[in-house]
Amino acid sequence: MSVTCPVGHKNASGASFCSTCGAAIAARSTSDEAKQPRQGIGCAGIGCLAIIALGIVGIISIAVSGANRDSSGPDMDAAVVTCQSLVKDNLKAPSTASFPYVPSYSGRVISGEVDAENGFGAKIRSSFQCTLVDDERVRLDYLR
Template sequence: MSQQPHPEPPRPAAPEPPKNNPKQVAIGCVIILALIAGVIGIAVAMMDSSNGGDGKPGDHAAAIICEDFVKQRLKSPSTADFPGVTDADYAKTTTLSDTKPWKYKVTGVVDSQNGFGAIVRSAYVCTVSTKDNDTWTLNDLDMTQR
């Protein structure tokens, strides 16, 4: 007696994925875009409030620009080591002009290699100005080895 294979019962059809209602999709996209616009708006407002909202650069920007000008004067610019923001020796910035062109005086120190390869500390006083926070002008730079 030969056994006949039992026929397999038919498989149930896969459930249909839910159909997207175009109106619901449009509402979802509008909500997402509104959230993104809100986050961008808050970020811009925070940046403007940190510098008075008038486009005036902050003291930190002037300090970083002065670091670039100081590096250009060093024997070995790649070895320049400026104190971090939390260090006591971090650059001190004074605003010399609150109107355009904004002018800053930055006083700080940098460690770098001299011509003989020894690490030396130099003090600097840097005066910079800007009209648009994009283009900076070096007005004066005095450096002395300590």
């Protein structure tokens, strides 16, 4: 068996110095040579496992929160559509109505803006507010 110097020259086993360049050769015990490289998942493997575990927990929490959503409350998306319909019904030219922003709602109150032509044909922006009276009825509070 041969040993290699730091420069890379092969030397006879047990040599303390390289026969080619004279560099010192570190003594190696036979127990070091007999050791096998350690096999394991390492830090990168543990990091990947942690990311996978967090992903699974996230998917489960989303599924559980969706299943626990209270379906007995009012359907606010339908209430917004009903409110927009009430606004159009109160305009001079309902066919010209456009809602530049998605109406917002807080609790049972829906508010937003509408662009429509007035009686003179000029396009103006008006604000509106509706209230959800119960789970199915919507009332137009104002259109100004």
